[in-house]
Amino acid sequence: MVREPSVVDVDELTDYINEVVKVEGQLISWVEDPYNSGDDRLDAIIDDGTGVVELRWFRPAELPPIGTNVTVIGDVIEYEGRMWLQALGAGAMNWDKDDIPDAPLLAISDVALNPEDYDGQVIQLSGFMSKSIAPDVAFGTAKLGDHPNYGNSNHQIGMTIHSATGEWIEAGSKVTVQGVLSYQQRELRxxxxxxxxEIVIDRNHPIEIPLLDWSSQSTWMYSSGRTVDVAGTLSISDGKWQLEGSSGSPLCVLPSQQDLDSADSLNGSDIRMRGRLVWNTASSSWCLDKGDQSSPNLVATSSIDDLLVMLSANPSVIFNNPGQVYTVSAFMKYALEPSVEDESAYFTDSQGYTPGWTSIAVTIPGPRATWLEAGQAVTAEVTIAWDDENMRAELLVEQLTEGQKASPMTLLWGDGAIDWGYDKNKIVRINGKAIEDNGTWYLSEPGSDKRILLDAVNNCIGLDELHLGTAMQWEGRLLQIEDPDSLAMVYTLSSADVDDKDNDGLSDALESAFGTSSNNEDTDGDGISDRQEYIDQS
Structure with a gap:
C-alpha cells in the first residue's frame, strides 16, 4: 500500500529533505524553460502563507490562472543552500474549479485611487504597453498606461512579466493582463x-508607428525593439544594405525576401522602410530588421530593470551562465572622468534622480579619453559577475556606445556649497562675473563676495576686454580641488566658457543687450561682424 504524502507547510520543508510531500498554497508566478535550453520544464512559485517554494516541474501539464489555490506534490530537494520541490508529469499540480479566483476587470485609474484595497489580490487591467516585449524574454518589465503614448499617460503601473510571451508585443499595443498586485518596498512603487x-492583445486597436529622426540618433535607444519607420536613400553594395539620412550614421538594413527580389529597383531610391529597430552587437550599430532574422548578434536592448528582475527572480540562471552577454540601455548615474584604467561606476534606469530609481554597479574598461557625463544615455554589452569583496552582483562592460548627454544643470549661488556637491564633476551653468585677483581668475556672484575659482578655456572671449565687468552665463565642469593655502576643498569651474552660439566673438549676453542675433555673426548682413559693430559703437 502506497502512503499518501503529507501536507507540509513551506516553513517546515527542511524537515522533509528527499521525501515526497504535498504543499497547498497560491500559485503566484511561473516561467517556462527558464534557461532557454529547450527543456520541457516549468518553474512555478507557490505561497502558502508560511513561506514561498519553487516547484521545478518537468513534462508539465495545463496550468490554472495566477492566484489559484493549488496542491502540488514533489520531492524536497536541497542543494548548496537552495531548496525546491521537483516533480515529473501531469499529476504534480491539482486544483478545483472553485479554487480559481474571480479577477475583476479594473481601470488603471481605479487602482491608482486606492491601491491598498487591491494589495495581494488577483486583478485584471486593460491598458497600453510602454515598450515592445520580445517573444523569448523569460523575465521582463514594462509599464501599463492609460494612453498609447507613454508620455501622455495620466496613470501607469509597473509590471513584472514572467515567462516568454511567444510573440512580439509592440509598444502602444492595447492589452488585458491578469496578475497579483503588490507593493515593492525597494522600488517604492x-x-x-x-x-x-496570458497577456491578451487587442488586435483591432491600431498601433502608432514612430518615424525615426536622423538628427536625433542618440535617442533611438528609446525605440529599441519597436517596429519603426525610417526614410532615407537606400544603397546596396556587395550584399550590404544601408539606409542613409540627412545626418548621422547610416542604418544597416536586414532585407526581407520581398526586398531581395526587388533589389535592383530599390537600389539608390529614396524610400520609407518599416522594420524592427535592433542593436547589432557585431558592429555596435543600429539595424532595421525587415525579415525577422534570428541571430545572436541582433538584440532588442534590455533595460537595467530587466536585468535586476532576472537576478531577483532566478539568480542561478544568471550565475550559471557567466559568459552570457546582455545588451542593455541605461544612463550613467555619476560622471566618470577619462582614465587609462578600468573604472567602477553605476548604471541607472533614469536620466536624473527619481524616488526608487534602480542602479547597479558596473566596471567600465579603459583607456577612455573623454568624460562620461551623469545622466548620459549609453548602450552597453555586458556580462554579469559576482563581486566577492562587496557581496553584490556587478556588470562587466565589454563594449560601450555613448548616447545623448543630459542638459547641464543651472546652479544658483543661493543654493550653497552643500547642494552644489550633488553636481560635482558635472557640466553646469552659472551666471556670474569674471574677476582677476593677484593673477588668479574667479567667477563671482554679481553684487556679493561669493566666488569660485575659474579655469577658462584657451582664448575664452569671456576674459577679453570687451566682456570683463559683464555678468554672463558660464558653462563648465564643476570640480572640487584642494586649496594649498587654506587646506580646504574649494570649487572651480573647469574648461569654462560663455555662450556664443554663432561664434562671432560676441557673447550671447552682449548680443541680447546690443540687439543683434546670437544665431547670426552678421545680423544686418552688411559684411561687418556683430562683434566689430559692437566695438565701433562702444
Whole structure:
C-alpha cells in the first residue's frame, strides 16, 4: 500500500529533505524553460502563507490562472543552500474549479485611487504597453498606461512579466493582463506580476508607428525593439544594405525576401522602410530588421530593470551562465572622468534622480579619453559577475556606445556649497562675473563676495576686454580641488566658457543687450561682424 504524502507547510520543508510531500498554497508566478535550453520544464512559485517554494516541474501539464489555490506534490530537494520541490508529469499540480479566483476587470485609474484595497489580490487591467516585449524574454518589465503614448499617460503601473510571451508585443499595443498586485518596498512603487503567455492583445486597436529622426540618433535607444519607420536613400553594395539620412550614421538594413527580389529597383531610391529597430552587437550599430532574422548578434536592448528582475527572480540562471552577454540601455548615474584604467561606476534606469530609481554597479574598461557625463544615455554589452569583496552582483562592460548627454544643470549661488556637491564633476551653468585677483581668475556672484575659482578655456572671449565687468552665463565642469593655502576643498569651474552660439566673438549676453542675433555673426548682413559693430559703437 502506497502512503499518501503529507501536507507540509513551506516553513517546515527542511524537515522533509528527499521525501515526497504535498504543499497547498497560491500559485503566484511561473516561467517556462527558464534557461532557454529547450527543456520541457516549468518553474512555478507557490505561497502558502508560511513561506514561498519553487516547484521545478518537468513534462508539465495545463496550468490554472495566477492566484489559484493549488496542491502540488514533489520531492524536497536541497542543494548548496537552495531548496525546491521537483516533480515529473501531469499529476504534480491539482486544483478545483472553485479554487480559481474571480479577477475583476479594473481601470488603471481605479487602482491608482486606492491601491491598498487591491494589495495581494488577483486583478485584471486593460491598458497600453510602454515598450515592445520580445517573444523569448523569460523575465521582463514594462509599464501599463492609460494612453498609447507613454508620455501622455495620466496613470501607469509597473509590471513584472514572467515567462516568454511567444510573440512580439509592440509598444502602444492595447492589452488585458491578469496578475497579483503588490507593493515593492525597494522600488517604492506598486507592481503587477503577470504571465507573458496570458497577456491578451487587442488586435483591432491600431498601433502608432514612430518615424525615426536622423538628427536625433542618440535617442533611438528609446525605440529599441519597436517596429519603426525610417526614410532615407537606400544603397546596396556587395550584399550590404544601408539606409542613409540627412545626418548621422547610416542604418544597416536586414532585407526581407520581398526586398531581395526587388533589389535592383530599390537600389539608390529614396524610400520609407518599416522594420524592427535592433542593436547589432557585431558592429555596435543600429539595424532595421525587415525579415525577422534570428541571430545572436541582433538584440532588442534590455533595460537595467530587466536585468535586476532576472537576478531577483532566478539568480542561478544568471550565475550559471557567466559568459552570457546582455545588451542593455541605461544612463550613467555619476560622471566618470577619462582614465587609462578600468573604472567602477553605476548604471541607472533614469536620466536624473527619481524616488526608487534602480542602479547597479558596473566596471567600465579603459583607456577612455573623454568624460562620461551623469545622466548620459549609453548602450552597453555586458556580462554579469559576482563581486566577492562587496557581496553584490556587478556588470562587466565589454563594449560601450555613448548616447545623448543630459542638459547641464543651472546652479544658483543661493543654493550653497552643500547642494552644489550633488553636481560635482558635472557640466553646469552659472551666471556670474569674471574677476582677476593677484593673477588668479574667479567667477563671482554679481553684487556679493561669493566666488569660485575659474579655469577658462584657451582664448575664452569671456576674459577679453570687451566682456570683463559683464555678468554672463558660464558653462563648465564643476570640480572640487584642494586649496594649498587654506587646506580646504574649494570649487572651480573647469574648461569654462560663455555662450556664443554663432561664434562671432560676441557673447550671447552682449548680443541680447546690443540687439543683434546670437544665431547670426552678421545680423544686418552688411559684411561687418556683430562683434566689430559692437566695438565701433562702444
Amino acid at each position: 506598486w507592481n503587477l506580476a503577470v504571465q507573458g503567455p
